[in-house]
Amino acid sequence: MGRVPPRPREDPRPLKGVLRSFGYALEGLRYAWRVQRNFRLEAYLGLLALLLALWLGVDPLPVLLFSALVLSLELMNTALEALTDLTSPVYHPLAKAAKDAAAAAVLLASLFALLGGLYLFLPPLLRRLGLS
Numbered sequence: 001m002g003r004v005p006p007r008p009r010e011d012p013r014p015l016k017g018v019l020r021s022f023g024y025a026l027e028g029l030r031y032a033w034r035v036q037r038n039f040r041l042e043a044y045l046g047l048l049a050l051l052l053a054l055w056l057g058v059d060p061l062p063v064l065l066f067s068a069l070v071l072s073l074e075l076m077n078t079a080l081e082a083l084t085d086l087t088s089p090v091y092h093p094l095a096k097a098a099k100d101a102a103a104a105a106v107l108l109a110s111l112f113a114l115l116g117g118l119y120l121f122l123p124p125l126l127r128r129l130g131l132s
């Protein structure tokens with residue numbers, strides 16, 4: 001196995017260091033956006049839910065929290081997929097368990113977000129449409 005390259009030395013200037021970490025995080029966001037169709041879909045759905053909340057006059061905070069949860073878990077899932085592909089490019093039951101469990105975390109959060117969305121939006125939506 002090749003040698004691990006040394007970690008770059010920490011920048012002694014605090015602001016520079018923070019800005020550099022921020023840049024790496026943005027690179028991670030760009031990577032997930034490029035390679036993960038689900039991440040893009042979840043981001044668009046979150047935006048749609050936010051617009052719906054504003055239109056219906058519903059508190060947008062729960063929408064933001066659910067979106068943050070789902071998108072963050074999708075990012076962790078993306079990270080885990082990349083690591084699994086790196087360490088286990090051939091089939092291994094533990095690689096399967098890791099990927100499946102990470103996918104299950106996103107699924108679970110998405111289901112709760114869906115239930116939360118129905119609870120939040122259904123009554124005002126029915127009222128707005130004159131159906132209740």
Ligand SMILES: Nc1ncnc2c1ncn2[C@@H]1O[C@H](COP(=O)(O)OP(=O)(O)OP(=O)(O)O)[C@@H](O)[C@H]1O
Nearest residue numbers: 036038081088089090091092093095096099100103
């Ligand atoms: N190295 C591996 N060893 C064992 N099973 C694997 C391996 N790679 C993938 N799998 C199985 O195939 C499934 C799909 O893996 P894949 O890497 O294609 O991710 P994915 O589900 O397509 O994710 P996404 O759609 O988010 O990109 C995994 O959930 C796992 O069950």
